[in-house]
Amino acid sequence: MPPKPTRPMPSEIELHPLTITINGEARSLRVAPWTSLLDLLRHDLQMTGTKKGCDHGQCGACTVIIDGERINACLKLAVTLDGASLTTVEGLATDGRLHPLQSAFIEHDAFQCGYCTPGQLCSGVALLDEGRAGSREEIREMMSGNICRCGAYPNIVDAIEDVMRQRSALKEAAE
Ligand code: FES
Ligand code: FES
Structure with missing residues (x-):
């Protein structure tokens, strides 16, 4: 055989x-x-x-x-x-300094267990760089692929919105 x-x-x-x-x-x-x-x-x-x-x-x-x-x-x-x-x-951090979104996550308490946080951060950083979201609703919509079982969504949106505001303030000041 x-x-x-x-x-x-x-x-x-x-x-x-x-x-x-x-x-x-x-x-x-x-x-x-x-x-x-x-x-x-x-x-x-x-x-x-x-x-x-x-x-x-x-x-x-x-x-x-x-x-x-x-x-x-x-x-x-x-x-x-x-x-x-x-x-x-x-x-995401450079030269030992956290990315502004990482700092905002800490400030806004945007996590509990932290398991989803690396994905939320990468998604949020790319979203900010895309520059397409202009409101809380748009942030929520464009972050909807990132699930948080702890339900930290409002704080995550707060953190992203905060950095978005900081960026527009800097842009306005430079104009
Ligand atoms: S582990 Fe990749 S989307 Fe869930
Ligand atoms: S912080 Fe626990 S899953 Fe998002």
Whole structure:
């Protein structure tokens, strides 16, 4: 009887080269074709700031910023990101100073357990940079992909609105 075909072991699988900039640092990696960006970050690179909630694109806990766009890392295959520039929650602070939205989250008490917070922060930072939201309602709508089981929504919107106001005040002062 001919031997049964066997599934290839992980070590026999061809790994794909991936060059990606993560929080300003260029990285040359090798990844299995099925590795999600979320697993690459959390398991391969031990960057556990980005959280895994549903792993199905429904909770927003894994939100990161790729080339300025908010993306659910659990839905993105790492191999598709060759040449991309990625920001995770670990990259929001600069030179030891928190991003203004991180400070606003603290000031407005915008979290309880904190599990959704890295995703909320990345989503909020990209939303502010998009400059599309002009009101509380629009902030709520555009943040609706980020679920908070603790129900900190009003405080999260307060924090984002606060930074939005700070930015427009700075812009007005500069004009
Ligand atoms: S873990 Fe990615 S959307 Fe829930
Ligand atoms: S702070 Fe607990 S899930 Fe949002």
